Amino acid sequence: MDLLSDAIAAVRVGRPTSNRLRAGDDWCYRFAPYEGAGFHVLLRGSGWLIPDGGPPVPLGAGDVVLVPHGRAHTLSATPDAAGAVPFETAVADPAGRTEFLCGKYRLAHARRHPVLASLPDVVHLPAQVGRHPELRAAIDLLGGEVTEPRPGSATVLTGLLDLLLVYLIRAWLAGNPGAGWPRALRDTEVAAALEALHANPEAPWRIEDLAARVGLSRATLARRFTALTGQPPMAYLTWWRLTTAARLLQDTDLPLPSIAAKVGYGSPFAFSHAFKRQFGVAPGGFRSAP
Structure with missing residues (x-):
């Protein structure tokens, strides 16, 4: 028995999606509420994640963010969400100095396992050398597949996105050993x-x-x-x-x-x-x- 695998399998619906975008100096993208979970990886540059009703979270190159409950939020070059446009309308800037990888998991919140419900609205994992090597390896592989699709990419992407979700939740559990469910699993x-x-x-x-x-x-x-x-x-x-x-x-x-x-x-x-x-x-x- 692997409780985390069971928890994810119980709520997964359909296939996850992802895309990679390079942005210019002045960018601000809005992500509407979503029946699932979203993630962002800042591959280069810096920025901010601004959850609705929450404080802005500064992001640096290599940082990873999971929004496990589908909360509305904004990604921006500044800690100000004013003027945000829907992410779906974003136009890539090939010369941009900021690049990020974004994705979504469709999850049925009605049957969400309490180990997933216990996650905070925003899980921020700053880039730190030597920490979470499996997560970093999955991000590198995922970025490559999104940038240069090759034969079998659809299957590879689905597997890597599933791995990424597991590694993100594992990292949070490992970093919060005194909390209820992380402690229960120990x-x-x-x-x-x-x-x-x-x-x-x-x-x-x-x-x-x-x-x-x-x-x-x-x-x-x-x-x-x-x-x-x-x-x-x-x-x-x-x-x-x-x-x-x-x-x-x-x-x-x-x-x-x-x-x-x-x-x-x-x-x-x-x-x-x-x-x-x-x-x-x-x-x-x-x-x-x-």
Whole structure:
């Protein structure tokens, strides 16, 4: 079980996109709110990221920014967002001294895993020699593929963009070890409990079974799990089962009884009732929604 991979797989919709742009001395681009996450890599020059309602973030060459919740923001040569034009209308300046790589991931926020929900509105990773070598390698490869498309670039780009998202979240988790979910993933027993639930969500789990599995008392596991993840183990299991079911409904043609069984429900009726309580719509309606 890899919880981060599961978390990303649960919310991913479609394919990510990216493009590379060189800008002149006076530039200011607006990024509208988005159902997903966006990222920016400043390849050369300097600039500012200005989130709506937040303080400007100075950017230097090599800096990486993730906007994980799709918040509206502006990229600008100055800390002032006035006069910003939509990024979609940007015209490249071949002689420009600033160059950046921008991209988007389509994510279904309705089934967002709490480890992703715990990310701040802006994740800023300043360029530092020797830090996050995997992230830097992915950025170099991605920049090359966007600049000079070659045979197989579509497949390579998708893979590199997926890698970039994982590396960005990994870097934030590593830099915030004392926070709730990063700490949960480092807690031996809580991480083992999460692994068990993710590996076999269809199992007839009880809190005492899970506690015995990880070598803790029922009360100790419940207390630590809740403190670090924000919800009790069985509540988390229910949420994860239904989130997994939502992904199966949208990504597969499996019939409802099969999906119900895969996520631990003994009957389609019980599954449908729980699903509607979680998502506000019956499984069939959820599947047919655009």
